Amino acid sequence: MTTTQARRDARALKQSRVARIVTHLAILVGVVLSIFPFYWLVVMATNTTAEIFGYPPKLIFGTHLFENIGHVLAAIDLFGALGNTLFVALSCTVLVMFFDSLAAFAFAKFEFPFRRTLFAVLLATFMIPAQLSLVPNFVVMSQLGWIGSFQALIIPGAANAFGIFLLRQLAAGAIPDELVEAARIDGAGFFRTYFQVAVPMLRGGLAFLGIFTFIGAWNDYIWPLIVLVDPKRQTLQVALAQLSSIYGTDYGMVMAGALISVVPLIGVFLIGSRHFIANIAAGAVKG
Amino acid sequence: MTTSPLTTRRPVSALKRYWPQYLAISPFYILFLVFGLFPIVFSLYISLHDWDGIGTMKWVGLAQFQYLLVDPRFWNAVSNTFIIWFMSTIPMLFFALVIAVLLHQNIRSKGFYRVAYFMPNVTSMVAMALVFGSVFSDTFGIVNSALKSLSLDTVPWLTSDWGIKTTIAVMVIWRFTGYNAIIYLAGLQAISSDVYDAAKMDGAGTARIFAQVTIPMLRPVILFTVITSTIGGLSLFTEPQVLLGNTGGPNESGMTIVLYQYNQAFTQFDFGYGSAIGWALFVIAALFAAINWWLVSERTGTKKWGRTK
Numbered sequence: 300m301t302t303t304q305a306r307r308d309a310r311a312l313k314q315s316r317v318a319r320i321v322t323h324l325a326i327l328v329g330v331v332l333s334i335f336p337f338y339w340l341v342v343m344a345t346n347t348t349a350e351i352f353g354y355p356p357k358l359i360f361g362t363h364l365f366e367n368i369g370h371v372l373a374a375i376d377l378f379g380a381l382g383n384t385l386f387v388a389l390s391c392t393v394l395v396m397f398f399d400s401l402a403a404f405a406f407a408k409f410e411f412p413f414r415r416t417l418f419a420v421l422l423a424t425f426m427i428p429a430q431l432s433l434v435p436n437f438v439v440m441s442q443l444g445w446i447g448s449f450q451a452l453i454i455p456g457a458a459n460a461f462g463i464f465l466l467r468q469l470a471a472g473a474i475p476d477e478l479v480e481a482a483r484i485d486g487a488g489f490f491r492t493y494f495q496v497a498v499p500m501l502r503g504g505l506a507f508l509g510i511f512t513f514i515g516a517w518n519d520y521i522w523p524l525i526v527l528v529d530p531k532r533q534t535l536q537v538a539l540a541q542l543s544s545i546y547g548t549d550y551g552m553v554m555a556g557a558l559i560s561v562v563p564l565i566g567v568f569l570i571g572s573r574h575f576i577a578n579i580a581a582g583a584v585k586g
Numbered sequence: 587m588t589t590s591p592l593t594t595r596r597p598v599s600a601l602k603r604y605w606p607q608y609l610a611i612s613p614f615y616i617l618f619l620v621f622g623l624f625p626i627v628f629s630l631y632i633s634l635h636d637w638d639g640i641g642t643m644k645w646v647g648l649a650q651f652q653y654l655l656v657d658p659r660f661w662n663a664v665s666n667t668f669i670i671w672f673m674s675t676i677p678m679l680f681f682a683l684v685i686a687v688l689l690h691q692n693i694r695s696k697g698f699y700r701v702a703y704f705m706p707n708v709t710s711m712v713a714m715a716l717v718f719g720s721v722f723s724d725t726f727g728i729v730n731s732a733l734k735s736l737s738l739d740t741v742p743w744l745t746s747d748w749g750i751k752t753t754i755a756v757m758v759i760w761r762f763t764g765y766n767a768i769i770y771l772a773g774l775q776a777i778s779s780d781v782y783d784a785a786k787m788d789g790a791g792t793a794r795i796f797a798q799v800t801i802p803m804l805r806p807v808i809l810f811t812v813i814t815s816t817i818g819g820l821s822l823f824t825e826p827q828v829l830l831g832n833t834g835g836p837n838e839s840g841m842t843i844v845l846y847q848y849n850q851a852f853t854q855f856d857f858g859y860g861s862a863i864g865w866a867l868f869v870i871a872a873l874f875a876a877i878n879w880w881l882v883s884e885r886t887g888t889k890k891w892g893r894t895k
């Protein structure tokens with residue numbers, strides 16, 4: 300009896316081990332597919348165009364990265380575009396974090412006339428695709444004299460429904476009513492309570508929103524493409540697209556530019572990745 | 587919630603009393619009025635005119651919309667958008683679910699896998715469109731090189747109708763499968779183990795549990811992913827524009843609705859028609875929002891399973 304039991308256990312163990320190996324293999328195939336384009340980007344950015352075009356093509360890293368970057372710098376003001384993108388993305392991030400958390404705190408912890416109606420309006424704006432207003436927004440920008448300027452990229456998105464909704468959900472649970480009440484009794488006004496009570500308790504959500512906004516602003520393409528009319532004042536995405544349309548077949552050079560546009564983003568993501576992923580998932584499950 | 591009596595107060599004193607709160611929420615509403623609501627109304631006005639954006643506006647009534655209804659290029663863009671949406675969304679959500687179920691099994695280094703799967707979603711789309719353009723290049727691409735080395739026929743990925751649509755769909759699938767998998771994984775982790783235990787007690791097998799417990803309980807999360815991929819699919823622009831240019835490649839096989847709007851308004855300087863296309867997009871999006879809303883309001887039907895909160 301005990302021997303059959305032991306044999307059965309052994310078989311079950313073996314089966315589960317096989318299942319585990321199959322599971323891991325399947326997951327690894329997916330990981331390879333996810334990572335491969337990044338790998339390929341580095342391969343192309345570090346090889347000469349002739350090597351990339353050869354048959355069979357080169358499949359491993361080369362040694363021509365700096366040479367390729369040199370070609371990019373000779374063709375376009377890559378660091379200027381990098382600086383512009385950094386400025387725009389950071390400005391958006393700071394403004395969104397501030398305005399969204401301020402509104403979220405008011406919605407989550409205070410009762411005021413029309414609160415529900417105003418919040419419903421905010422949610423409804425989610426459904427409007429941004430692309431609907433490309434043409435009229437361009438006209439608005441030209442009336443304001445903002446065509447070609449960075450405030451055209453920064454101001455319209457300085458507060459958004461997504462972040463307010465997200466932080467409101469977090470604030471409702473994370474900030475105890477007693478603390479808000481205690482601050483009021485101590486004579487602290489709304490804004491002092493916001494800075495001294497709400498901001499510290501919303502740190503996690505704010506970090507997530509910051510990374511999310513930064514990545515979104517960094518990647519924005521269609522709007523800067525339309526609004527930034529001066530070829531010398533571009534963001535990285537638009538400059539990169541221009542580089543490729545002019546020097547399309549010089550892969551080594553174009554991919555060196557592409558690599559520079561990707562690396563800072565991956566860096567920001569990896570620094571905050573654990574937290575970032577947990578928050579995206581939580582937002583979707585609650586939403 | 588700090589509740590304060592506010593029932594019979596006059597508006598003026600309410601404003602006096604609650605001004606910090608109104609001030610706190612005002613940036614969003616001011617920005618929405620100026621850069622959201624006003625442009626929507628204004629775009630309707632523009633769409634009733636013939637206008638190049640600089641000269642005088644000429645009133646044409648509904649002529650732009652009449653033209654839109656019979657414009658084969660517009661309908662080609664609509665059909666392309668939907669075909670690419672189908673070709674990308676169905677495999678994407680299917681693979682995402684598979685990955686989520688696999689990751690949900692008790693395996694080690696889950697953190698590493700999650701980061702790896704999520705990475706495609708945080709990268710610059712322009713850069714990645716360039717990478718995919720080279721990977722799928724007709725003559726030099728690694729995909730065709732691989733096909734050649736296996737002595738198979740090469741595929742004109744960037745010059746044929748289905749090749750173009752497939753390449754764009756592959757880019758979308760690559761970018762969003764991991765993202766959706768992470769969301770499904772969170773959904774799976776939110777299902778209480780009691781539910782599974784109860785189903786097992788009733789003698790349900792693994793397949794039946796998956797079909798009759800897991801899937802129904804994931805329904806709200808699946809809906810969320812369907813909604814986000816609908817919005818994403820309707821606003822597809824960067825991939826075809828970077829890959830194929832402003833006309834969407836040969837025979838406009840990669841022309842999407844937003845790309846056509848951009849093309850008409852900002853390369854042909856036909857602001858009136860561009861606005862009309864924007865409104866057509868709005869109608870399509872509203873239709874989908876209504877369908878989604880109807881589906882979401884059905885969500886209450888799944889409540890009986892008792893989600894853990």
